[in-house]
Structure formats: structure tokens, C-alpha cells
Amino acid sequence: MTSNPTPINLKMLLESQTLKRAPFPVPVGWYFIDYSENLKAGELRNISVFDQEWVLFRSESGDKVGVTDPYCPHLGAHIGHGGKVCGDNVRCPFHHWEYDTDGMCKAIPYAKVMPPITKKQAILRTLPTVEKYGMIWSWFHPLCEAPHWEMPYIPEIEDATGYTGSRRGSWTANTCIQEIAENGVDVAHLKFLHNAPGIPPVSAAYDGNQMRLDIGNGYIVGDMFGPGLNVMRFNQKDPVTEKVITATMISYSVPVTHDTTQMNMSFRHVDYAEGSPELAFTKKQIDHMIGAAEGEESAGFESVDFIVWNNKRYRPNPLLCDGDGPIFPFRNWFKRFYVDADLSKI
Structure with a gap:
């Protein structure tokens, strides 16, 4: 007499038939x-x-x-x-x-x-x-409530002197704004999608509408102010001068629809002297953020992330492992920006 086989989890196997790109509304x-x-x-x-x-x-x-x-x-x-x-x-x-x-x-x-x-x-x-x-x-705000917070001071783009950089770009992603922001805590994809040399440590702290992200123990420090504004500072030692050089990516995505996002970015850096090694290094940093910098094997978001974003669907109950970043805490924080939504689907 044979024993009964372990029953299969049909819910997990068949869930993809009901997945959507974005099962929630435009966030506040x-x-x-x-x-x-x-x-x-x-x-x-x-x-x-x-x-x-x-x-x-x-x-x-x-x-x-x-x-x-x-x-x-x-x-x-x-x-x-x-x-x-x-x-x-x-x-x-x-x-x-x-x-x-x-x-x-x-x-x-x-x-x-x-x-x-x-x-x-x-x-x-x-x-x-x-x-x-x-x-x-x-x-x-879908119910016409007044603003819940003020926009922050960003020295790189507000100070009259000390910073420069006119480079900016705009890209359309066929996914919701939450999926794009979630990339920040999903550090495992940096190795396997972007060809980074390893999976860096990550920590995220939340305070009301703000999130502070630290990737690689200070290598990337991000401040997110609600869904629509993210300031990411990339800190890297220049092998020529041995100085830590900071390049700043200011991201300001906007939901065109609940499942289509217009990504917009400005790139700023310290106003180094023309021809200086610091200027050359920080320009390479910015090239790396966007696409693929010369002489590097790793790739920025423009090269690879859109392949995933434009074709994926949101899994409200993902199967995670111990190597994944703090995805669930991020999602729990992001829920605060939804009004009149079924939070069980988020």
C-alpha cells in the first residue's frame, strides 16, 4: 500500500493567472x-x-x-x-x-x-x-486633502553655488511607481541583473512619509520623501585622488496612470574644476548610474531594469528567502500612501 503524496500548493502555482501590473491606485x-x-x-x-x-x-x-x-x-x-x-x-x-x-x-x-x-x-x-x-x-490626494508634508531642502539643486550638473533624463516604465521604488531595497538584483560584484548589505529606516536607505554601508545613501521624490547620493573613493567623491541622483517619478510611470531624474555633483581628476571621476559615476560606464562590466538602470519593469506583474505574496532585502517592511511603509485601497492586495 502506497502513502498519499504531499498535496501541492495550487494557490501558488496558479496565482500568476490573476496577477496585475498594479492592483492599487495612484498613491498620495x-x-x-x-x-x-x-x-x-x-x-x-x-x-x-x-x-x-x-x-x-x-x-x-x-x-x-x-x-x-x-x-x-x-x-x-x-x-x-x-x-x-x-x-x-x-x-x-x-x-x-x-x-x-x-x-x-x-x-x-x-x-x-x-x-x-x-x-x-x-x-x-x-x-x-x-x-x-x-x-x-x-x-x-484622491479625496482632495491638503498636503500632509512640505517638500524638503535639497542643497545640490537649491544652493546658488557649490554644485553643478545639467544632465537629466526622462523614461517611461510600464509599471507602477511602487515597483520602481522597491528596487532600492531589493539589493539582490544588483548582482544578478546589474552584474555588480556582490550583494551589498542594506538597511532602511522609516519616519512618517520618509525613508532613509543605506546600501553598502554608506556607498549609496538615499532619502525618499513620499512616492514622488528620492535623493540618492553615491559615495565612492576615487583611486587617483583617494578622495570620497559624491554624485547625486535626484529622482522624481510621476504616475501617469496607476500602472504607468514617467521616471525623471536630475544628476548633480560638486562643482569641481574643469579638467580635474575629481570631475572626471564624478562624471563616470553618473554614467554608471544611468547605463554602463566605460571600462565597467556592471550596468545602470537604463540598460537592464526596463526589461524587467515593462514585463513583470506584482506579486502581493512573494516567496522570499534570507538573501532578499527588506521588501516586506518597505511594502508595509508604502501602504500609508494609498487611500480607499484593498491593502490585502498590496
């Missing part, structure tokens, strides 16, 4: 919209972020920037098609109702009495929007 946070230089005074245009279309405009004075829902609260005309910037306001093309950057109705040219609600609150949804680091940033 501050997000990059555009570079300030790209939006001229009096300009209005349509943009697509956060799973919908919006209207982006700058006041005629140039001092104010607004991001509004596209459909007029009056009769639903699309403000971004035929609308116009008038002073500090955006004007609907249909009946010329005007709205400020806070969504308050400021003018109805033919009304003798404004609807009472216009005196009490905004009637057009707008996103809290600021200009910082030479960029336009908007706060997204």
Missing part, C-alpha cells in the same frame, strides 16, 4: 509636473497624470501656476480646449466663467447673482501646486 504625494522653464506666462495646456487629464496653466504675470480638473462645473466644457488665461485666472471657452489656481469661481460675466456656493468653497478641483528646484510640483 507631491509629484513633478514639468520644469518651470517649459511653462511660459499666459500659457495653458492639457496634461495627463494621476489616471486622468488636467489643465496646466500659468498666470499672465507668471507668478502663479494652476493644475485644474478639465471640465467646467457649469456645463462641463473642457477648459483645455479653447480656454484662455486671463490675468491670474483660467477662463472656460463656453460661457467665460473664470477660476483661480485654487478653483474658486472669480467671474461669471453675465450673472447678476453668483451661485451661493461660489462664495463658500472652490467649485473646480485644483491640485495644490508649488514651484521648487526649478520645477512645478503638485500634491495629489
Whole structure:
């Protein structure tokens, strides 16, 4: 008589049939919209972020920037098609109702009495929007809550002197913003995907909306401020000068939809003298971050990560081993940025 075989775990074997790229909504946070230089005074245009279309405009004075829902609260005309910037306001093309950057109705040219609600609150949804680091940033919350935190000071991109670097890039990834951020704690992939010489130690600490990441005992130190802003400092000894040189990658990804992300990055470094060995070394560091630096076998994210991101699906219950980084603590922290989501799927 033969013994019964051990029953197989069908749930694990069949789970892939139900996996999605992103089983959760756009997370709460501050997000990059555009570079300030790209939006001229009096300009209005349509943009697509956060799973919908919006209207982006700058006041005629140039001092104010607004991001509004596209459909007029009056009769639903699309403000971004035929609308116009008038002073500090955006004007609907249909009946010329005007709205400020806070969504308050400021003018109805033919009304003798404004609807009472216009005196009490905004009637057009707008996103809290600021200009910082030479960029336009908007706060997204699905229930229109005010910002939960302020944007941080970043010396590399805010100080008038001491730093330089105009290199920046933008890439589209067919995955959600959480999957991209999770790469920071998934240090095992550095060896097997990026051809790094080994798997570095990693630690992550969480404080409210912030995460502090340390990879390789100070080799890479990252500060993440919500889902939309990550400052990564790469510290490496230059074999020529034996100085520790720091190159900074400022990452500001934005969810175009809940499962498509526009990755944006700026690269900054100390303003070393032209022709100096320090300048040559830090430029090589930045080449390494992005792709593959000359003379190196390891590869940056542009070379290899997109192959994975563009084709993977999110496993809410991954099978991990002792060599994996702190993926579960990271996911538990990231849950704080979701509103009205089924957290059991995250």
C-alpha cells in the first residue's frame, strides 16, 4: 500500500493567472509636473497624470501656476480646449466663467447673482501646486486633502553655488511607481541583473512619509520623501585622488496612470574644476548610474531594469528567502500612501 503524496500548493502555482501590473491606485504625494522653464506666462495646456487629464496653466504675470480638473462645473466644457488665461485666472471657452489656481469661481460675466456656493468653497478641483528646484510640483490626494508634508531642502539643486550638473533624463516604465521604488531595497538584483560584484548589505529606516536607505554601508545613501521624490547620493573613493567623491541622483517619478510611470531624474555633483581628476571621476559615476560606464562590466538602470519593469506583474505574496532585502517592511511603509485601497492586495 502506497502513502498519499504531499498535496501541492495550487494557490501558488496558479496565482500568476490573476496577477496585475498594479492592483492599487495612484498613491498620495507631491509629484513633478514639468520644469518651470517649459511653462511660459499666459500659457495653458492639457496634461495627463494621476489616471486622468488636467489643465496646466500659468498666470499672465507668471507668478502663479494652476493644475485644474478639465471640465467646467457649469456645463462641463473642457477648459483645455479653447480656454484662455486671463490675468491670474483660467477662463472656460463656453460661457467665460473664470477660476483661480485654487478653483474658486472669480467671474461669471453675465450673472447678476453668483451661485451661493461660489462664495463658500472652490467649485473646480485644483491640485495644490508649488514651484521648487526649478520645477512645478503638485500634491495629489484622491479625496482632495491638503498636503500632509512640505517638500524638503535639497542643497545640490537649491544652493546658488557649490554644485553643478545639467544632465537629466526622462523614461517611461510600464509599471507602477511602487515597483520602481522597491528596487532600492531589493539589493539582490544588483548582482544578478546589474552584474555588480556582490550583494551589498542594506538597511532602511522609516519616519512618517520618509525613508532613509543605506546600501553598502554608506556607498549609496538615499532619502525618499513620499512616492514622488528620492535623493540618492553615491559615495565612492576615487583611486587617483583617494578622495570620497559624491554624485547625486535626484529622482522624481510621476504616475501617469496607476500602472504607468514617467521616471525623471536630475544628476548633480560638486562643482569641481574643469579638467580635474575629481570631475572626471564624478562624471563616470553618473554614467554608471544611468547605463554602463566605460571600462565597467556592471550596468545602470537604463540598460537592464526596463526589461524587467515593462514585463513583470506584482506579486502581493512573494516567496522570499534570507538573501532578499527588506521588501516586506518597505511594502508595509508604502501602504500609508494609498487611500480607499484593498491593502490585502498590496
